[in-house]
């Protein structure tokens with residue numbers, strides 16, 4: 456198939472090219488992300504390959520279908536950026552990579568939590584300036600603290616296990632589907648409200664849906680334990696960023712580690728150093744000493760990139776050969 460790979464970065468090219476040796480598709484790597492402004496670049500392609508911040512709303516889906524594109528291949532797990540109803544109505548199948556490496560994201564989540572809690576991000580910049588003073592770097596043990604895991608699917612379960620069995624946290628969890636392997640090691644399922652109220656640490660691993668949008672809001676932050684540490688490696692809009700900034704300004708928050716940000720689409724995956732960034736909310740967030748931000752990096756391991764490339768190209772080969780699309784996402788998933 457002729458595949459337009461939107462938003463292709465050096466690592467996408469490297470891993471997709473290597474895996475494509477076994478598939479033989481014609482990959483056209485494009486620098487811009489897919490949106491209404493760039494959809495014309497898909498002309499002449501049989502499939503488009505896209506990532507988390509590409510915008511596949513109805514007009515883009517309609518344009519793709521009109522130009523004869525037969526497949527949308529997401530090289531990620533989340534699909535909240537695709538209008539699935541529009542795609543289904545136009546008979547344009549959408550596939551994703553349901554699980555490429557939950558270990559990549561769960562390990563990064565723990566790395567962020569430890570770095571933030573033990574002030575490693577601050578120590579790193581200090582020691583580079585030969586400042587070896589320890590004032591201001593007092594951390595907290597993880598052992599014995601209450602950690603709340605929202606969403607115990609593939610990633611959240613690994614995080615809950617590491618926190619409980621590895622670090623000896625008391626772990627609370629909230630998920631409509633309970634994982635018996637987690638309850639067996641002492642993880643306690645509670646309501647989301649109780650979790651948010653009773654946790655010292657809250658880490659988010661549920662998908663972004665209308666129901667979970669802004670689940671961390673002003674009311675939750677006002678009711679949270681003093682010194683709350685919040686980690687979000689799931690999707691930016693789970694957190695009301697302005698409410699978070701207000702809470703950080705009041706001083707009651709222990710720390711915040713974010714790998715994702717509500718308005719990341721125009722910023723992340725680009726090198727904007729030396730440019731004037733116009734996003735005042737993000738810029739304010741970056742001024743807090745107890746905020747650690749990374750640019751949607753949690754998935755970025757060699758193992759994950761190999762799995763993403765192989766699963767994506769296999770789906771494209773399946774579509775070309777008319778085989779069933781095992782990784783297809785449909786509107787049924789939105790409803791339940």
Ligand code: NAD
Pocket residue numbers: 532533553554557560605606607608609610611629630631632647660661662663666667688689690714715751752753754755
């Ligand atoms: P998953 O589908 O295996 O797990 C999601 C879990 O959330 C499920 O158990 C589901 O029952 C639960 N859930 C659904 N609605 C909920 C709610 N309202 N409250 C609590 N739990 C709820 O998904 P996963 O592979 O573990 O991925 C989790 C999220 O991580 C994805 O949705 C994606 O947005 C994000 N992600 C981020 C990166 C990154 O690089 N930062 C990479 C991959 C995935």
